[in-house]
Amino acid sequence: MRDAIVVRGGWEGHVPVEATELFIPFLRERGFAVEVHDRLDVYTDADRMSRVDLVLQCWSIGTVTDEQVAGLDAAVRAGTGLAGWHGGIVGSFHHNRYQHLTGGLFVHHPPGFLDHTLTVLPERAEHPLVAGIGTVRLHTEKYWVLSDPLNDVLATVTYEPEPDTPWREPVTLPAVWTRNWGAGRVFVSTVGHKVDDLTVPEIRTITERGLLWAAR
Template structure:
């Protein structure tokens, strides 16, 4: 049986505990044995390297050197990493190695909660199969993104809330490699109710399955 570790915490506005429970249920439906922890100390566990998947849900906060070293070594060794929104790519802002592993970092969401459109750029990819462009109501993440990412979906900024961003095409969903590990990310999912959006939930579920070894 594949095993997954979910580690939640940090800023409460992203409802990490509720989201961790939802994701645990998704993974259990897929046959995973799921462990849920709420401290970054879990990243220092030597047993991390035996996991199939790690899902961080930990906006902002800090990660200790030993915790980060063990986590990055596990992913480089083949453990999968998957996450969404600020729970993965606005975590541990001071840790550049963590950002290097994830492939991107949140920097802004002009206009806060707004309506925007998600454009599927790789409809041939199994993660995006059957999903067409769709409208979304949430934070539209403006990110600093690694050019080596394989982009599966994007969004285009209107410039209404930050005029200098007009027509900027920004990745929303990507996958990448970090050593032997597979890394998946989706910027969708500000709060727990967004898991009710079929496209958001399906993309994340498939992405986690792709990442897990």
């Protein structure tokens, strides 16, 4: 049996409990023992983290210590998987080492929920996380992120210029990516502000596949 921990908390607007509860039964059905933490201190427990095969993190707009980040980073480098979505992973902490680990940082979204399309990159269409998925219509927050060129970007969203925007040409930004970090794997999806987003069939499929892909 593999070992997963769910680390959830921070801003309640991202419904960390309700969102992660969607995927805990899935992990258990796939043979994971799942333990839930509502504190970041577990990241500093080197013995515990050495036995974790997957960290599912949903923690937004929080504060993290150097020691906590160092513990998480060391675990991933040693083979622990890290996975998450939306602000629970790319809007979690303003900490350089953490952002280096995850490969991305949320910087902006237009007000409210927008109709937009997530597009799988044609050259990555056979990747196991997105196989069989071409485009996904969404009505939710549209994330603008800064991202690391080491990321393996699987899907994107595009911002078109408008009369009141400071950019003057279409901007295509990563929406789903993976990365290797030492012996570990990291999965990130920017979709998931609300439970309804995560139950869109294609998004749920990508997220479930991402959890399994990231796990040791």
